[in-house]
Amino acid sequence: MSYAVNAYARASQSVMTPREAESAVLMKAAQRFQLVRDNWATHAGELVPALNFNQKVWAILATEATDPANPLPDDVKQGVARLATFVFRQMIDTMAAPAPDKLESLIQINHHLAAGLAGR
Secondary structure, eight states, X not given: OXXXXXXXXXXXXXXXXXXXXXXXXXXXHHHHHHHHHHTHHHHGGGHHHHHHHHHHHHHHHHHHHHOTTOOSOHHHHHHHHHHHHHHHHHHXXXXXXXXXXXXXXXXXXXXXXXXXXXXX
């Protein structure tokens, strides 16, 4: 019986709010970019998977944030849409002409947004 209680306690502690989950996913995307940037000579082959992951994250964020049913104020929705557009363009530019320094803005945006979502 105590096994079940312990399992429940562990599970209840690991449940994240949607904002915490979004923050964690953005941090994961930023960490993947940092690994590629900091180890370009040996990890450049991981650039496209990192960009694909980030694209999925931002597609979900932008879609959810700009949904008409989302209670966010319209100016916030527009801000997220503009930021997502910049992120997508930056990712396309990085795919077209890969370079480690092009990842810096993506890393910073993901870090700052993740911090805001986490309340830091």
